[in-house]
Every structure is written in C-alpha cells, then in structure tokens.
Amino acid sequence: MPALDYPPPLQRMIAQVKALPGLGPRSAERLVLWLLQSGGRIEPLVDALENLHHRVHACPECGFYIEQGQDCSLCHSPKRDACLICVVEQAADVLRLERSGAFTGLYHVLGGKLSPLDNVTPEDLRIQPLLDRLRAAAVQEVILAMGSDVEGEATASYLSDLLRAEGVAVSRLAQGMPAGGGLDHVDELTLYQALHGRRRL
Numbered sequence: 275m276p277a278l279d280y281p282p283p284l285q286r287m288i289a290q291v292k293a294l295p296g297l298g299p300r301s302a303e304r305l306v307l308w309l310l311q312s313g314g315r316i317e318p319l320v321d322a323l324e325n326l327h328h329r330v331h332a333c334p335e336c337g338f339y340i341e342q343g344q345d346c347s348l349c350h351s352p353k354r355d356a357c358l359i360c361v362v363e364q365a366a367d368v369l370r371l372e373r374s375g376a377f378t379g380l381y382h383v384l385g386g387k388l389s390p391l392d393n394v395t396p397e398d399l400r401i402q403p404l405l406d407r408l409r410a411a412a413v414q415e416v417i418l419a420m421g422s423d424v425e426g427e428a429t430a431s432y433l434s435d436l437l438r439a440e441g442v443a444v445s446r447l448a449q450g451m452p453a454g455g456g457l458d459h460v461d462e463l464t465l466y467q468a469l470h471g472r473r474r475l
C-alpha cells in the first residue's frame with residue numbers, strides 16, 4: 275500500500291510554496307494548510323498576487339519598482355542630485371539607503387551580483403542600461419553599494435574598471451560595512467556612515 279499523502283492539488287500547492295525563497299518544507303506545508311482552512315480570507319491575497327504583475331513594474335531608468343502608469347518618484351524628482359548615481363544589487367537596497375537619509379542622488383538597481391557558480395554573468399545584470407545612463411546624462415560620480423561578500427566585491431571591481439573607462443569617478447561604501455554581508459544586514463546609521471565614508475576606487 276502506498277504511503278498516505280495529501281491529495282495531488284494540495285501536494286502541488288505545497289511544492290509551489292516550498293520553491294519560494296526562505297521557506298522550508300514544514301513552513302510551506304503549514305502555510306498552505308492555513309490558506310486552505312481560512313476560506314474567504316484569502317481573497318485579498320489572491321487579488322494582490324494577480325495585480326502584482328499588472329500593476330507593478332521596474333522603472334526603465336533606475337530599476338526600482340513603480341506602479342503602472344506612474345512616473346518614478348526618484349528619477350523624476352527635481353530635488354535629487356542627477357550628478358550622483360548609487361548602484362545597488364536589489365530594489366530593496368534602495369529603500370534601505372533612502373531610510374538612512376544619507377543619499378540624495380539617483381539609484382541604479384543591478385538586479386543581482388556577478389556569481390560564476392550560479393551562472394550570473396554581466397549580461398544578466400543591468401550593466402548596459404547603467405552605461406547608457408552615464409552617456410546620456412552629466413553623471414560625475416558612481417557609488418558602488420554592493421555588499422562586501424565575495425560576489426559583491428567581484429561585481430564592484432568589474433564595474434569599477436568599466437565605469438572609470440567612461441571617465442566618471444567611482445567610489446565604494448567602506449566604513450562600518452560588515453565583512454561578507456549584504457546591505458540587508460546593515461542598520462541605517464551604519465549605512466549613513468558607510469556612504470559618507472566612501473572611498474574612491
């Protein structure tokens with residue numbers, strides 16, 4: 275007799291949730307069972323999921339998320355210093371830096387970091403759009419705000435060579451950044467200090 279398991283639709287749902295980042299098999303199972311038992315309460319969740327791809331997309335300039343039909347409040351703000359671009363790995367890093375209050379320039383989201391082991395090459399990142407931005411606008415300095423882990427350092431080093439060849443000053447977050455960590459492990463005050471203590475590459 276085969277071992278007892280959940281009905282196939284339930285197994286498929288658990289498999290889908292288990293594939294999401296940060297969820298192990300037990301949490302995936304618990305979450306799906308809760309959804310199943312919660313009846314009509316999941317409708318707002320289903321609505322939000324359905325709307326996500328229709329209503330939210332990445333700004334073609336900086337790569338941060340904007341609502342469909344709206345202008346990017348960062349790229350279109352006259353208060354931001356367009357001479358300065360801060361390059362980050364992920365859109366969430368933009369919010370972290372904004373909350374630190376230390377940066378008033380523009381951002382550029384790479385969408386990841388170079389990682390040969392995971393087959394992430396320069397073509398997989400938003401590097402060409404960054405070079406296009408530099409050529410189209412009067413950017414004077416690019417701050418590389420990748421994490422200080424091996425991939426973050428490799429990405430910063432690769433970008434540094436490319437960007438200096440474009441004739442812009444390049445600097446890197448320094449002071450206070452934990453060795454081997456991404457921006458998600460850093461509190462706002464440390465980020466503020468790291469931005470002000472950036473070193474020229």
Ligand SMILES: [Zn+2]
Pocket residue numbers: 333334335336337338346347348349350
């Ligand atoms: Zn933007």
